[in-house]
Amino acid sequence: MKVYTISYKKLFLIILLSLSTGIIAQTKPKVLILATGGTIAGSAASGVQSGYTSGQVTIDAMVNAVPDAMKLADIKGEQISNVGSQDMSFEIMLKVANRINELAGSKDVDGFVITHGTDTMEETAYFLNLVVKTEKPVVLVGSMRPSTAISADGPLNLYNAIAVAADPKAKAHGVLLVMNDWIHSAQSLTKVSTTAVQTFMSPIRGLIGTTSYGVNDFYHYPDQKFGKSSEFDVKGVTTFPRVDIIYADADMKPDLIDASIEKGAKGIVIAGVGNGNMNKASLDACARASKKGIIVVRSTRVATGIVGRNVECNDDELGLIASYGLNPQKSRILLTVALLKQRKLDELQKIFLEY
């Protein structure tokens, strides 16, 4: 029998040729889409109508609308819920978090995409940022126009989100959100327009990167704690303590704070004026709440800027927490998760600085 020998150089060339011609299949990253609903899954009776219903289209139909995405990754979908995100609940958020944590060590998933409505996307994104224990990319995506609209933004957003979730460079960046070519961190993003496609901004800490037709650029690393460095764990958790948000304004009525306590709130977030402020009567009500062991966080109704400690009101004396860079809705998520365990005021204040 004749034995043929082949040099390493030739072998290398053959493998290279086979890969480029597709004779040897390159393994694609595996992306799991967890679908929760939203406008991205919404539909209307016509392409030019502002009224529509969220959460109508299944994940399979959404993926089929973006056939090019199959070239980026092997894609699987799971329908967790199909609701407009105005109906998002801790129960659904928990299902998503548990599913990601369950698959964190699995070889069958390299990255996660979560389709979600934009109205409360920042809450779910930030919740997951605190409690998922994986360095695999976790990317939320939604749209501002329903799937039936002229120039629907969902398909390209979904394509870009899959590209980011499949990208090893996106690993260990915490939970991300991809919309309209921008990659945001869950920690920094906020929704700023009721209807515009360009609705998400990261006004305090800036963007993580950009993506354009699946080509990603990362130029910023989130500096707050998240994921594996986060101390929060929701394993086995089924219920959360009640935390209310109360909106401050001129001549605010302090009895809203007392009503919240009566209803069983363990924490209250004030969407304060300016630097997390409120009138004297409301500050007095907050101090009374704090004396009863209710945790009161001062955040702000203003879109940008940090709420600092002991600015214009004496947090040390009144027993209050400053939210720093977190807006009211994210302050509520952090306080809700933090209050799964009893904690002292100074520990909670440190948490608001670090997350």
Ligand SMILES: NC(=O)C[C@H](N)C(=O)O
């Ligand atoms: N653009 C959207 O997704 C809005 C919708 N109400 C939702 O949050 O589900």
